[in-house]
Amino acid sequence: MRLFIAIQFSEKIKDELLDMQKNMKSMGVKGNYTSYENLHLTLAFIGEYNDADEVLDAMEEIAFDSFNLELEGVGCFRDLFWVGIKKNDELNQLVKALRKSLTDHGIPYDKKKFVPHITLIRRFTYKDGQAIPVRNAPNGYMKVTGISLMKSERGKSGMVYTELGFVSG
8 A cells, every 4th residue: 555644734724725716816826736635745655565563653753842843935846736734843854754763664765855734736837938926825823733644545536645644642
């Protein structure tokens, strides 16, 4: 099964992100918009791995306190449009501890540098390659109280993410 570890967003944050998506659609930005229920912040992408309990064990071994997370800015990675996360030492320490625990348990994960972002649109296009005019970047903050182990499956109308476990901070 295809797994990743993520922070699930509050309804308030997801509403802010949805408003941004609606604004972009109204400007004529085309692409694969992330569905409301799939908006999240990936901490570690594991990929194909069949032992969810082992991943949960690794997650439970890390200690962290709840912390605040704040949206900040927007950007693109090629044809992927994202909303950023304000620099956050607690978040970076959490990711570092999480990845160390995964390594200690022998669980493979994508070791790319952690760049906290929320994917809003994949494979976007806008008026023959023009830059997207962002009027208002979303803002908002929330208290992170835990992390989720997520399963990703392809459904009839896109990806379906299912929470397999939650570990409190």
